[in-house]
Amino acid sequence: MMFWYGHDPSGWGWVAMSVGMVSFWALLVALGVLLFRALSGSAEPRATTGPEQRGPVAEQVLAERFARGEIEEDEYRRRLTVLRSGDGPQPSKR
16 A cells, blocks of 8 residues: 555646646647648638739729620720729728
């Protein structure tokens, strides 16, 4: 019986084991979430809200409207000039 006396973890041993176990499971869950996000992501890049995304997309929408006949050629050219000059309406910042 004397061999086992004093070999139990002290108060700090329990704290270290608890922190270690919580850290282990948190790391495991974080890796799982990152793996899930990496594997479930779509092939298309995510849209950004910066000005580099606004220009080409707006020009593409304008070209599609012109191709469908929704706007005339003079209106298409006028709007395209405004888009390329950067004087168009700016997106609102929230």
